Amino acid sequence: MDAIASRIIKARQYVAERDQRIHVNSFEVQIDGDNAIHQVSYNRGIWGCDCEEFVRRGICAHVMAMEEILGDAVQPAMLAVV
Numbered sequence: 001m002d003a004i005a006s007r008i009i010k011a012r013q014y015v016a017e018r019d020q021r022i023h024v025n026s027f028e029v030q031i032d033g034d035n036a037i038h039q040v041s042y043n044r045g046i047w048g049c050d051c052e053e054f055v056r057r058g059i060c061a062h063v064m065a066m067e068e069i070l071g072d073a074v075q076p077a078m079l080a081v082v
Contacts, residue, residue: 019072031062038062045075 014021026043033051040062041048053060063077 022073024073040066042074047077
């Protein structure tokens with residue numbers, strides 16, 4: 001088996017086992033919301049978003065969307081009781 005085929009097989013293994021193998025440490029993304037553009041961040045379990053809902057409640061649709069996209073690769077945001 002050549003080197004490229006071997007790398008492709010290994011990559012597919014990582015994808016198939018992503019819940020056990022892939023862990024996101026940090027990121028920053030832009031989400032184009034219906035009314036505004038928002039910046040969502042994550043740093044070692046700490047979520048952030050510049051939207052008003054996140055500032056008030058510690059959770060928002062933007063963070064929830066990123067949790068859904070990234071699955072077990074990130075720690076879930078904690079719902080603040082307000």
